[in-house]
Amino acid sequence: MKIALDAMGGDSAPEEIVKGAVLAANDPERDFEILLCGPKARVEEELKKNAYSGDAITVVDAPDLVAMDESPTQVLKSKPKSGLVTCVALQKQGLAQASVSAGNSGAMMAACLMVLGRAANVARPAIACAVPTAKRQAILLDCGANVDEKAAALVDFALCGSVYAEAVMGYENPTVGLINVGEEEKKGPEVLQETHQLLKKSPLNFIGNIEGRDFIKGHADVAVAPGYTGNVILKLMEGFYELSHEVFGEVNTEKSREFNRLWDYRNHGGGLLLGLNGVGIITHGRADSVAIRHSLFTACQFAKGDVPAKIEAKLSAIKNAESGVL
Amino acid sequence: MKIALDAMGGDSAPEEIVKGAVLAANDPERDFEILLCGPKARVEEELKKNAYSGDAITVVDAPDLVAMDESPTQVLKSKPKSGLVTCVALQKQGLAQASVSAGNSGAMMAACLMVLGRAANVARPAIACAVPTAKRQAILLDCGANVDEKAAALVDFALCGSVYAEAVMGYENPTVGLINVGEEEKKGPEVLQETHQLLKKSPLNFIGNIEGRDFIKGHADVAVAPGYTGNVILKLMEGFYELSHEVFGEVNTEKSREFNRLWDYRNHGGGLLLGLNGVGIITHGRADSVAIRHSLFTACQFAKGDVPAKIEAKLSAIKNAESGVL
Numbered sequence: 001m002k003i004a005l006d007a008m009g010g011d012s013a014p015e016e017i018v019k020g021a022v023l024a025a026n027d028p029e030r031d032f033e034i035l036l037c038g039p040k041a042r043v044e045e046e047l048k049k050n051a052y053s054g055d056a057i058t059v060v061d062a063p064d065l066v067a068m069d070e071s072p073t074q075v076l077k078s079k080p081k082s083g084l085v086t087c088v089a090l091q092k093q094g095l096a097q098a099s100v101s102a103g104n105s106g107a108m109m110a111a112c113l114m115v116l117g118r119a120a121n122v123a124r125p126a127i128a129c130a131v132p133t134a135k136r137q138a139i140l141l142d143c144g145a146n147v148d149e150k151a152a153a154l155v156d157f158a159l160c161g162s163v164y165a166e167a168v169m170g171y172e173n174p175t176v177g178l179i180n181v182g183e184e185e186k187k188g189p190e191v192l193q194e195t196h197q198l199l200k201k202s203p204l205n206f207i208g209n210i211e212g213r214d215f216i217k218g219h220a221d222v223a224v225a226p227g228y229t230g231n232v233i234l235k236l237m238e239g240f241y242e243l244s245h246e247v248f249g250e251v252n253t254e255k256s257r258e259f260n261r262l263w264d265y266r267n268h269g270g271g272l273l274l275g276l277n278g279v280g281i282i283t284h285g286r287a288d289s290v291a292i293r294h295s296l297f298t299a300c301q302f303a304k305g306d307v308p309a310k311i312e313a314k315l316s317a318i319k320n321a322e323s324g325v326l
Numbered sequence: 327m328k329i330a331l332d333a334m335g336g337d338s339a340p341e342e343i344v345k346g347a348v349l350a351a352n353d354p355e356r357d358f359e360i361l362l363c364g365p366k367a368r369v370e371e372e373l374k375k376n377a378y379s380g381d382a383i384t385v386v387d388a389p390d391l392v393a394m395d396e397s398p399t400q401v402l403k404s405k406p407k408s409g410l411v412t413c414v415a416l417q418k419q420g421l422a423q424a425s426v427s428a429g430n431s432g433a434m435m436a437a438c439l440m441v442l443g444r445a446a447n448v449a450r451p452a453i454a455c456a457v458p459t460a461k462r463q464a465i466l467l468d469c470g471a472n473v474d475e476k477a478a479a480l481v482d483f484a485l486c487g488s489v490y491a492e493a494v495m496g497y498e499n500p501t502v503g504l505i506n507v508g509e510e511e512k513k514g515p516e517v518l519q520e521t522h523q524l525l526k527k528s529p530l531n532f533i534g535n536i537e538g539r540d541f542i543k544g545h546a547d548v549a550v551a552p553g554y555t556g557n558v559i560l561k562l563m564e565g566f567y568e569l570s571h572e573v574f575g576e577v578n579t580e581k582s583r584e585f586n587r588l589w590d591y592r593n594h595g596g597g598l599l600l601g602l603n604g605v606g607i608i609t610h611g612r613a614d615s616v617a618i619r620h621s622l623f624t625a626c627q628f629a630k631g632d633v634p635a636k637i638e639a640k641l642s643a644i645k646n647a648e649s650g651v652l
Contacts (some may be wrong), residue, residue, distance in 0.1 A: 005620045144507050149513045180558040181470050189473045189554050212558040216565030227516050231507040232538040236559060239542030240566045243460055247585045248574045259573045262390055 001031060003299045004087035004096035008289050009103020010093055014038055017102065018046035020292025025056035027293070032300045035096050037062040037083040039152035062086035066103055067213075068285065072110035084108055088115045091278050098279035100270070102287040108230045108280065109145055109273065116278035121315040124153040125275030126227070127282065128161055129234055130169070130298075132262035133270045139165050139174075143226075143271055144231030151194035152177075154224055155202065159318075160274035160311055161222035162204055167305035171205025177210035177220025179229065185209070191226070199224075203318060238265055258288030266291035269298030275311065327357065329625045330413035330422035333364030333372075335429020336613050340364055344372035346571065346618025351382035353619070358626045361422055363388040363409040388412035392429055394611065398436035409435055413542030414441045417604050421597075424625035425604035426596070428613040434606065435471055435599065436517040442604035445634045447641040451601035452553070453608065454487055455560055456495070456624075458588035461544025465491050465500075469549075469597055470557030477520035480504075481528065486637055487548035488530050488599035491638055495629035503536035503546025505555065511535070517552070525550075529644060564591050589637055592617035601637065605629045 007014045021034050033056050036043055040061040047057065064082035066075050079085060087099035088111040101108045109127070118125060128141035139161040146153065148298055158176045165174035178196055179187040184195045187209065189291040210219050215233070225233065241263040248256060261267060265284055270291070273280035279302045283295040331347055333340045349361050351466050359382050362369055363647070366387040373383065390408035392401050405411060413425035414437040424620070427434045437455070444451060454467035465487040474477065484502045491500035504522055506514040511522045513535065525532040551559065567589040574582060587593060591610055599606035605628045609621040 040431055043355070136573070179558060181473075181554055189552075192554070212561030212563075213565035213568070216562060225558070226515075228507055228518070229558055232505060232555055232556065233562060235538030236542060236562055236566075237538075239539040240562075242539070243542055244570055244574070246460070248570070248577060248583050250579075251574060251577050253576075255573050266517075284555075 001300055001303060002033045002035055002062070002096045003297065003303075004035040004037055004090045004099045005085050005292070005294050006083035006101035006103055007036050007043045008062075008083040009108075011030055011285050012284065012288060013102065014043060014046050015109065016115070016288045017292055018043060019050055019289035020086045020287070021057055022047070022050040022052045022294040022297070023289050023293040025052060026055055030056065033058065034296065035060050035087075035090055037090070037135065038088040039063045044160050060086060060090065066107055070104055070107065071298040072104070072106040075104060075107035076114060077111055085111050085115075088112055088280065092116060098281065100283060100299050102283035102285060102292065102297050105271070105282045105285070108282050110279040112273050112276050112278065112324060116280070119275050119277055120312045121319065122156050122160065122275035122311065123258040124156060125273055126160060127271040128159045128164060128274050129271055130268055131234065131237060133216060133218030136221075137169065137218050138215070138218060138220060139169075139222045140225070140230055140233060141222075141274065142230045143234045144227045149191070149226050151191050154191070154195040154226065155198045156275065157223045157315060158199055158202070158206070158222060159279035160206055161224065163310045163314055164272065164274055164305070165221050167307050168301050168311050171221050173205045173209045174221035175219075175220045176204045177207050177215070179215060179225040180211065180221055182210035183209050195224075223229055230294040236262070241265065267294055270295040272298070272302060274307070277308050279307070303319070327626055327629060328359045328361055328422045329622050330361040330363055330386070330416045330425045331618070331622065332409035332413050332429055334361050334409040335434075336609065337611050338614060339428065339546040340369060340372050342367060342614045343618055345615035346613070347383055347622070348373070348376040348378045348388065349615050350622040351378065351380055356382065358622070359384065360622065361386050361413075362414040363416070365389045385410060386416065392432050392471050393496060394430050396430055396433065398432040401430065402436055402440060410440075411437050414438055414606070417440060423629040424607070426607045426609060426625050428609035428611060428618065428623050429577040431597070431608045431611070432494065434608050436590055438599050438606040442602050442606070445601050445603055446638045447645065448482050448486065448601035448637065450475065450482060450485060451599055452483045453597040453598055454490060454600050456594055457560065459542060459544030462482070462547075463495065464541070464544060464546060465495075465548045466551070466556055466559060467548075467600065468553040468556045469560045470553045471551035472553035475517070475518050475552050475623045479525055480517070480521040481524045482601065484528070484530055484532070484548060484550045485640060487550065489637045489640055490598065490600055490631070490633055491547050493633050493636050494627050497547050498549035499531045501533045501545075502530045502548045502550065503541070505541060505549055505551040505559070506535035506537070508537065509535050521550075523564060541614055562590070566628055567591065574593040593620055596621040598624070598628060600633065603634050605633070
């Protein structure tokens with residue numbers, strides 16, 4: 001198993017990215033190698049600073065640099081030798097099984113979409129995040145890859161999230177909740193009322209609408225919302241965690257340590273790209289070495305789960321069995 | 327100043343409602359009277375339990391009972407003598423200056439809308455909430471009165487929220503933020519891109535898009551979102567507060583006490599109905615006496631602020647000065 005990592009993506013690249021790669025490389029539980037993609041001399045210098053001399057990291061030269069606000073089309077056209085595009089290209093060539101970047105997220109999504117392609121029958125890939133709840137982690141999606149989605153896209157999100165929760169997180173028959181303003185099926189925006197009906201007829205373990213409070217309580221393993229709202233939720237959770245850190249930062253109890261471990265975004269693995277023919281992870285732009293280490297381990301689990309094939313199989317089974325329903 | 331209170335609305339009515347009215351009545355800072363609307367004998371029995379014999383509370387007989395899930399149209403048609411409808415009718419007759427209910431929120435909104443009417447030029451009234459942030463309280467709206475709003479409605483929300491923040495909370499030239507997925511004006515759903523352009527041209531103190539994290543940090547005094555997303559945000563904040571209470575409930579520092587005071591929904595005053603010819607507050611269905619007491623004081627401030635007239639004045643000034651902009 002080889003994971004390609006963009007050495008130059010993110011606010012603290014390449015320092016924290018390379019440090020994170022070394023953290024992962026030195027971890028006794030690691031069962032993958034790392035292809036570190038960036039300007040060769042610069043990346044090797046960072047590896048030296050970290051005194052890394054093992055053989056779990058291979059540097060792949062990728063001299064082009066991508067800015068955080070560069071347009072995705074521009075990046076794909078003019079920066080084929082960037083760390084970001086190189087990571088995805090290595091996966092396409094079969095030289096890596098997953099790609100990770102903390103850089104320009106629009107460009108990373110576009111590169112994965114254009115180079116790896118969509119999983120068959122998935123209209124709109126989504127960004128999913130494994131987020132903490134009062135019970136166990138839940139998959140929240142879409143976290144901002146899409147806007148103004150139709151109901152069919154939201155149903156795809158639910159299916160992609162379910163497959164991931166089952167294949168990678170080991171949740172048996174994961175529950176799916178639709179984030180809405182009330183439990184009644186006639187509540188909320190029209191697109192959600194329509195989605196509710198489609199999910200009810202689907203073979204997914206749909207538990208109905210869930211409100212914001214129930215989501216935090218962990219009522220659903222997979223929580224589905226349009227990309228705009230999903231993104232707002234994700235960033236609120238980050239804001240809550242930071243605020244609680246300010247207020248309760250000095251508290252040191254078993255409960256508080258567990259809360260901090262679960263709610264620290266660095267331990268979440270990053271944004272999982274679902275609905276693609278491959279494995280892509282967009283790590284937080286503010287990612288430090290701990291977050292990068294975590295994303296690499298998550299990428300390995302994600303790749304092992306064989307998610308794209310399972311999504312395709314589930315979708316085509318549904319289409320064959322109940323044509324007209326989805 | 328007289329505040330009409332629905333004695334029979336909410337999960338713990340009439341016990342907690344009457345207890346809350348008595349808490350307010352006994353408060354030395356109170357400068358209003360309370361018209362407690364509900365079945366006379368039942369309400370007087372509760373007042374006796376609370377040993378209240380002062381003259382700040384008058385019981386107004388309102389024998390009809392409204393269920394939490396009854397359709398608003400049904401309530402308006404067949405329950406004119408319910409506590410909820412009576413509260414609003416008293417205001418219409420000039421016998422009260424504000425109406426408060428913790429009952430069926432759809433019915434309360436409908437009663438206010440039908441009986442008091444919309445403020446001139448406001449297309450869609452909104453539910454606003456005064457919510458905590460890491461800085462000072464912010465007005466979040468719409469918290470769920472509307473779905474699938476157009477851009478013009480979102481601009482009205484921004485204006486109503488600004489007027490409230492200025493007139494009632496005393497914020498000078500309050501900042502207005504549009505909750506979105508990124509700062510760039512070309513980000514997010516189409517309706518928000520359109521809203522962004524309208525707000526930029528408006529005389530409001532628009533600071534642009536704000537993300538979920540910035541909202542928690544208190545970047546905007548007035549945070550505008552479509553009703554669906556605003557409702558999800560509000561309930562996430564509630565869920566987050568409950569979770570922090572579970573994790574850090576035993577902590578007792580100056581910071582934690584301040585946090586608990588600010589984040590406890592009972593201290594927020596309830597959902598403020600903005601854009602009406604009058605003053606309506608929908609208190610949380612789970613409201614206890616503390617929440618009810620707070621809603622009564624908030625209603626008094628709200629009524630003193632002369633919000634409906636100020637909203638009308640601001641809207642017509644805008645329409646006259648910059649016709650075509652809003």
